[in-house]
Amino acid sequence: MRMIERQKLDEIIRVALEEDLGEVGDITTRALFPTSREVRAAILCRDSGVIAGIEVATRVFALVGEVSFQSRVEEGERVEGGQIIAELEGSIKVILLGERTALNFLQHLSGIATLTAQFVKKVEGYPVKILDTRKTTPSLRLLEKEAVRAGGGFNHRLGLYDGVLIKDNHLKVLGEITAAVESARSCLPDNKIEVETENLRQAKEALEAGADVIMLDNMDVATMKEAVKIIGGRAIVEASGGINLENVREIAATGVDWISVGALTQAAPPLDISLEIVEAET
Numbered sequence: 001m002r003m004i005e006r007q008k009l010d011e012i013i014r015v016a017l018e019e020d021l022g023e024v025g026d027i028t029t030r031a032l033f034p035t036s037r038e039v040r041a042a043i044l045c046r047d048s049g050v051i052a053g054i055e056v057a058t059r060v061f062a063l064v065g066e067v068s069f070q071s072r073v074e075e076g077e078r079v080e081g082g083q084i085i086a087e088l089e090g091s092i093k094v095i096l097l098g099e100r101t102a103l104n105f106l107q108h109l110s111g112i113a114t115l116t117a118q119f120v121k122k123v124e125g126y127p128v129k130i131l132d133t134r135k136t137t138p139s140l141r142l143l144e145k146e147a148v149r150a151g152g153g154f155n156h157r158l159g160l161y162d163g164v165l166i167k168d169n170h171l172k173v174l175g176e177i178t179a180a181v182e183s184a185r186s187c188l189p190d191n192k193i194e195v196e197t198e199n200l201r202q203a204k205e206a207l208e209a210g211a212d213v214i215m216l217d218n219m220d221v222a223t224m225k226e227a228v229k230i231i232g233g234r235a236i237v238e239a240s241g242g243i244n245l246e247n248v249r250e251i252a253a254t255g256v257d258w259i260s261v262g263a264l265t266q267a268a269p270p271l272d273i274s275l276e277i278v279e280a281e282t
Contacts, residue, residue, distance in 0.1 A: 003149075003158075004142040006059075012139060013060055016101045029096045036091045040279040043086040043106070045079050046272040050117045052076065052147035053109035057086065060102040065094035076113065076150035085273070092277070099275050107270035108140075109147040115268040116151025119248055119261060126252040128259055131156045131238070135262035144265045156260055165194045165215075177202060181209035194238070203227045207235055215260075217241045221250055228255040 045051065054071050061067040067090035073079055085106075088095055119130045130153040136144045145155045157163030166180045174180045177195055184193050194213035195206040200223060206214045207230070214231060216224050218241035228237055238258040239251050251259055 003146050003155075008142075009056065009059060010063060012143070013056065013063055013101070013105075015139070016104070017060070017063065017098070020101055021097065026093070026097055029093055033092055036093065038090065038281040039092045039095065039277050041088045041095055041275055041277050042084045043088070043103070043273060043275050045083055045085050045110070046081050046274065047114075048078070048080050049110055049114035049271045050076060050078050050151050051085055051106070051110050051271075052113035052150040053106045053143070054086070056105040056109065056143065057102040060098045060105065061088065061090075061095070064098040066090060067094050067098070076152075078117070088275075092280070095275075095277075103273055103275060105143070107273045108137075108268075109143060109150075110273065111268040111270040112144055112147035112265055113151035114271060116148045116153040116264050118245060119259075119264065120152040122245055122248050123252040123259070126249075128252045128256060129154045130248075130264075131258050131260040132264045133240075133260050133262040133266075134159065135266040137265070148264055151264075153264060154258075156258075163194065164188055164191050165196065166211075167196045168198070168217075177205040177211075178209040181206070181211055185210070196240075197227075199223070200227055200230065204230060207231055211235055213238055213258075215240050216256065221247075221254060224251065224254040224256065 051073050052075060054075050058069050061069045067088055070087045072087065073085045079085060116130065132145055132148040132153060133156055148155060164184050166184065170180055171177060181193055181195065192212040194215060195211040196215040196217050197203045197206050198217050203214055213236040215238040216227050224239060231237055236258065237256045238260055239256040240260045243251060243259060243261050248259060
């Protein structure tokens, strides 16, 4: 995972493992197999889609014990239903310790990558980027944003710490977009300034104030087209709010530069991925 350090990744995985194993581990497998049994297993994707989370799954099994984990696909690779995405060898006790945690990560992250790829496919032919948002699962943001990249999308700001975005609640207190942009610019002269706007009047004010990025929030298509025309390439234009697979191509046709979609990380259905024992030591 390019966006997350190994130490941080392992911390996330250990929390997930602790949630599943508690203080005593897998009592069922321990009761059924008092002595070690070596097995071979395969992880299969029963859906067609884009795989993400391979490194996460690899680390899950590395942390539970000695398991040989051989990935058969690359991060961001599209697979067809029934395809083997990884093969494992090791003690059944160890493999089953990590099974559910590894699958949970793979299913969730691959679902995000797959939905992102669907959005990217819908806007083919237009010079527009599909972006994620901060609507992510607490503690899993970096993993989810990496899954968006695996699906061909791009990341918006990672958090409140790495990008200036002046939103409606800021403006309810400050009142004017111009004053907000000037304040942000004076404090953070090297940062790009983005302003969320809800109508053409606000979009014009943001442009005149010198915003680098102007977000068109929940505007209808006709208003978006007019806003893009008014801005005329003098700022990056982002469309946001109410965007889905049915309307994203129409929105791309307005000429916006970015389309941010909260559903990428908030509503992606998981891929059907399972682990099966394929051979057991006799």
